[in-house]
Amino acid sequence: MMARKAKGLGERHKKILRFLESHQNREGFPPTIREIGEATDISSTSVVNYYLDQLEKMGKIERQRKISRGISLTESSPLGDMFKIPVAGRIVAGEPIPVPASDFTYFDAESSVDVARSLLPSRSDSEELFALEVDGDSMIDAMINDGDIVVMKSTGGEAKNGEMVAVWLPERDETTLKYFYKENEGYRLQPANPTMEPIHVDKDEPLEIKGKVVMVIRQIHKTVI
Amino acid sequence: MMARKAKGLGERHKKILRFLESHQNREGFPPTIREIGEATDISSTSVVNYYLDQLEKMGKIERQRKISRGISLTESSPLGDMFKIPVAGRIVAGEPIPVPASDFTYFDAESSVDVARSLLPSRSDSEELFALEVDGDSMIDAMINDGDIVVMKSTGGEAKNGEMVAVWLPERDETTLKYFYKENEGYRLQPANPTMEPIHVDKDEPLEIKGKVVMVIRQIHKTVI
DNA sequence: ATAATACTCGAACATGCGTTCTTCGTCAAG
DNA sequence: CTTGACGAAGAACGCATGTTCGAGTATTAT
Numbered sequence: 145m146m147a148r149k150a151k152g153l154g155e156r157h158k159k160i161l162r163f164l165e166s167h168q169n170r171e172g173f174p175p176t177i178r179e180i181g182e183a184t185d186i187s188s189t190s191v192v193n194y195y196l197d198q199l200e201k202m203g204k205i206e207r208q209r210k211i212s213r214g215i216s217l218t219e220s221s222p223l224g225d226m227f228k229i230p231v232a233g234r235i236v237a238g239e240p241i242p243v244p245a246s247d248f249t250y251f252d253a254e255s256s257v258d259v260a261r262s263l264l265p266s267r268s269d270s271e272e273l274f275a276l277e278v279d280g281d282s283m284i285d286a287m288i289n290d291g292d293i294v295v296m297k298s299t300g301g302e303a304k305n306g307e308m309v310a311v312w313l314p315e316r317d318e319t320t321l322k323y324f325y326k327e328n329e330g331y332r333l334q335p336a337n338p339t340m341e342p343i344h345v346d347k348d349e350p351l352e353i354k355g356k357v358v359m360v361i362r363q364i365h366k367t368v369i
Numbered sequence: 370m371m372a373r374k375a376k377g378l379g380e381r382h383k384k385i386l387r388f389l390e391s392h393q394n395r396e397g398f399p400p401t402i403r404e405i406g407e408a409t410d411i412s413s414t415s416v417v418n419y420y421l422d423q424l425e426k427m428g429k430i431e432r433q434r435k436i437s438r439g440i441s442l443t444e445s446s447p448l449g450d451m452f453k454i455p456v457a458g459r460i461v462a463g464e465p466i467p468v469p470a471s472d473f474t475y476f477d478a479e480s481s482v483d484v485a486r487s488l489l490p491s492r493s494d495s496e497e498l499f500a501l502e503v504d505g506d507s508m509i510d511a512m513i514n515d516g517d518i519v520v521m522k523s524t525g526g527e528a529k530n531g532e533m534v535a536v537w538l539p540e541r542d543e544t545t546l547k548y549f550y551k552e553n554e555g556y557r558l559q560p561a562n563p564t565m566e567p568i569h570v571d572k573d574e575p576l577e578i579k580g581k582v583v584m585v586i587r588q589i590h591k592t593v594i
Numbered sequence: 595a596t597a598a599t600a601c602t603c604g605a606a607c608a609t610g611c612g613t614t615c616t617t618c619g620t621c622a623a624g
Numbered sequence: 625c626t627t628g629a630c631g632a633a634g635a636a637c638g639c640a641t642g643t644t645c646g647a648g649t650a651t652t653a654t
Contacts, residue, residue, distance in 0.1 A: 172431065172441025174398050176641055188603045193643075206397065212437035212610060212641055216397025226485060260483030263588060287514050287587075289561070308589050336514070338506075360587040362512075363488060364533050381631095401611055413633045418613075437611055437640065 153202075159184045160195055161204060164217055169227075169261065174213040227264065227273060229295060231255045235276040235283075235310065235319060242276070257293055257361065265297070265358055272298045274355070276310075285335040286321040292362045294321070296355035308336070308357040314350050321357060384409045385420055386429060389442055399438040452489065452498060454520060455481045460501040460508075460535065460544060482518055482586065490522070490583055497523045499580070501535075510560040511546040517587045519546070521580035533561070533582040539575050546582060 153161075163183045167175040175183070181192045196215065199205045208214030233242030257275050264273070278292045286308075288294065296310060303309045303324045311333060312319050322333035322343065331351060333343040345351055388408045392400040400408070406417045421440065424430045433439030482500050489498070503517045511533075513519065521535060528534045528549045536558060537544050547558035547568065556576060558568040570576055 171433065171439075172399070173433075173438050176437075177643095178641070186602085188605095189642080190604080190644080191602055194601075208396065208398075210610075210642065212401075213398050214396075214642090226483075258485030258487050260485065262483045263586065284512070284562070287509070287512050289512050337509070357589050359589060360585075361488065362585040362587075364582050364584060402613095403611070411632085413635095414612080415614080415634080416632055419631075435612065435639075439612090 174215040228256045229275045232274045234279040236279045285340045287336045295359040298355045303353045310354045312352040399440040453481045454498045454500045456500045459504040461504045510565045520584040523580045528578045535579045537577040
């Protein structure tokens with residue numbers, strides 16, 4: 145007989161993991177079994193305990209028995225005040241932007257970057273954050289280099305004036321990072337570098353806003369020039 | 370009558386803070402009052418409680434009363450695998466570079482940035498790291514913007530070829546961030562932006578290398594253009 | 595159908611852990 | 625000397641929280 149759900153993580157497992165993470169971020173310490181139950185609509189502490197045991201066997205969490213709140217996330221652990229932000233892919237001038245399938249915060253073996261919560265906008269939720277590695281020099285007008293890591297927050301296709309956004313222009317086959325302004329006849333996409341000219345996009349031209357840029361990280365190694 | 374110890378943090382306060390941090394790092398959750406007492410050679414829970422109350426009043430920690438292990442470090446906490454890097458000041462094109470007086474304990478009220486250890490060079494020691502906030506557009510040739518945060522590692526005035534360094538040129542009253550190359554007749558300081566020309570510095574001209582740039586962080590807010 | 599397994603519940607139990615109270619010693623000011 | 629603030633201890637108290645158990649309901653295999 146096979147397990148009914150051969151899959152590793154059921155809905156409740158995920159829900160619990162999500163809650164563990166958010167509670168740790170919000171409060172600075174892990175929740176109790178009862179708090180987990182309340183947050184995940186499980187009415188019995190023994191059921192929560194049941195799932196925690198499974199998660200521990202799967203290696204997702206570590207438990208210190210007999211200890212209050214003795215639960216800690218392992219690998220995918222945004223310990224303390226850190227976000228582990230998945231790097232969804234590379235961003236290239238001539239190609240569409242890779243965006244992570246929503247709600248894949250967990251168990252993706254892909255690479256990620258750790259960013260302190262204190263550096264991100266206060267209301268950030270790890271669900272909506274992802275990162276892209278810049279490929280090529282084409283973003284140089286946004287003061288962004290080859291190899292830089294751009295941290296983005298998905299906004300559901302919306303953007304407010306003055307925000308730096310990642311835009312995909314299907315008709316031009318162009319990806320770009322610009323400050324966004326809505327104007328009478330369409331949109332103005334303004335480069336960060338003041339000496340460069342803005343792009344004007346007509347009202348009718350399709351324009352996909354893939355996210356709002358919240359941070360750029362550049363790690364500097366040696367270079368050969 | 371003055372308080373016997375007008376200073377904010379006594380030895381026990383520091384010891385407790387240190388333990389809070391290490392326990393969080395080691396176990397993934399905060400310790401109990403009794404555990405704190407044991408680790409800091411305080412034999413009574415009420416005494417620990419006494420100090421925790423003080424630390425809370427000082428804003429060093431947050432407590433959730435009545436909650437087991439409801440203690441979390443606030444700002445001054447390199448929680449998890451994070452470095453808390455002091456921001457030594459601002460870096461301006463026409464002024465010398467502020468370098469932190471060596472030996473900070475981390476309980477000083479100055480501003481700092483949190484950076485994940487995973488993003489920094491592996492052999493980094495928190496002692497030799499500091500950060501500067503860029504003032505003005507003068508570093509634009511290094512792809513560095515006004516407001517960016519530059520994380521530096523002090524190298525004792527040395528630099529290897531190909532490293533990006535912060536340099537102070539006393540004779541020109543100039544601070545700049547460039548890739549460093551030693552050449553026959555002196556030094557070549559190469560801008561990160563390939564379209565810009567390098568600076569050549571003669572062997573005899575004084576040149577102070579204040580540190581090696583290991584990372585640049587740009588937080589993006591809205592901008593008015 | 596029967597048995598076996600996975601999942602769920604609620605409640606009792608035991609203890610972990612924060613709180614509070616009393617007591618005591620030290621030091622500086624009046 | 626007395627007073628009062630500060631630092632320290634230890635014990636008792638009681639709620640918070642992990643554990644365990646008995647029982648019930650699906651779902652699947654035999």
